[in-house]
Amino acid sequence: MSDPHTFRLPAVVTPSCAGLGRELVQSLRTGGILHVRVDAVPAQKIVTAMTASRRFFSMPLAYKARHVSDLSFSGYLASRDPSAEGEDDHAETFTVCKDVPYGDARVRRGWPCHGPVPWPDPEYRLAMRAFMDVAGGVGERVLRLVALGLGWSADTLTRLTADGWHTLRVARFPARPARAAGPVGAHTDHGLLTVVAQSGPCGMYVRPPVPGEKRPRNWVEGESTAGLFEDEEPWHPVRHRPDLLSVFPGDLMQLLTDGRLPATPHKTAPAEDERHTLAYSHEPGFETSLTPIGVDGDPLHYGTHFTAVFMRRHPDRPVTRRILDEGRLEVLERLRAGYGPASGIPVRIRA
Numbered sequence: 001m002s003d004p005h006t007f008r009l010p011a012v013v014t015p016s017c018a019g020l021g022r023e024l025v026q027s028l029r030t031g032g033i034l035h036v037r038v039d040a041v042p043a044q045k046i047v048t049a050m051t052a053s054r055r056f057f058s059m060p061l062a063y064k065a066r067h068v069s070d071l072s073f074s075g076y077l078a079s080r081d082p083s084a085e086g087e088d089d090h091a092e093t094f095t096v097c098k099d100v101p102y103g104d105a106r107v108r109r110g111w112p113c114h115g116p117v118p119w120p121d122p123e124y125r126l127a128m129r130a131f132m133d134v135a136g137g138v139g140e141r142v143l144r145l146v147a148l149g150l151g152w153s154a155d156t157l158t159r160l161t162a163d164g165w166h167t168l169r170v171a172r173f174p175a176r177p178a179r180a181a182g183p184v185g186a187h188t189d190h191g192l193l194t195v196v197a198q199s200g201p202c203g204m205y206v207r208p209p210v211p212g213e214k215r216p217r218n219w220v221e222g223e224s225t226a227g228l229f230e231d232e233e234p235w236h237p238v239r240h241r242p243d244l245l246s247v248f249p250g251d252l253m254q255l256l257t258d259g260r261l262p263a264t265p266h267k268t269a270p271a272e273d274e275r276h277t278l279a280y281s282h283e284p285g286f287e288t289s290l291t292p293i294g295v296d297g298d299p300l301h302y303g304t305h306f307t308a309v310f311m312r313r314h315p316d317r318p319v320t321r322r323i324l325d326e327g328r329l330e331v332l333e334r335l336r337a338g339y340g341p342a343s344g345i346p347v348r349i350r351a
Contacts, residue, residue, distance in 0.1 A: 014154070021145040021147070028146075029209055042134040052128065053170050074096055074115070076092070077094075092172050096167060100114045112307050113286075134245075135280035139280070142247055156293060161283065189250035193253060199240065208236065219300060248264040287301075307329075
């Protein structure tokens, strides 16, 4: 390969792929990111999802604002990037969380974050689900390869993603003159693995692992990656092509590998032309308990982690108010009680 960070993945990952797994791990350890080249059919699904994104975001604000859930964090949002900690990037987003129908027992029992996606229309739903299938297939194979590359059995990580709480953040960044301050909003992602497709000019930058640099445990109270290293080099632009998906680890990969694969900080920059991104998070199941592989410690309950992150990120969303008003955190506490002592991020709204 001319680019050591670009890979074609095998259709099926078996123990014989351990060598490729070590190459992927090395790419993440040196660059913090890898790129997966996809074939014509999945590349067309990416294009179709981008087209659906442009069509939805071109609609009047009153129409878009109707598509917001009060049961889950799915739906439309027109505001600054919630991860940017005070920096306004003028993005508008549509988030796709687990699509759980009203009749599901978990919805009837008041589980927080559970509910149907407020899809704008069937065409949009089909396009985004098709992209999530592509990104999810890439995520599963990357996780199996990473496990082999770390000397584990191939299913060590994918056992955790059965019935995964996968999410998709569809974003539109309007054209804006470049600012002297450059890219802003440095942060790491809350989940396990992020798979990104981009269109338009480069607007995303990642920070590779730096020898001796300590990465905070973003899932622990009192430690945060928000704004971390934002003004310190190195930061590398993430190139985009229609047939490439960019993949990098989130906070939970850092947890599970006990820091061997740290979460990758990234940030965005304004661009002269409009751009769209599809940022897919490949996640554990909502009820999954997480501890570093092969290391003793209190478990982190994924559903508690997800709920805390999104409530803190969106304190004014209808779903956050409903979770608090209806006492849905008590349901979460009962779920978490099945996994031993309470641990991880407290479910608390930060002022």
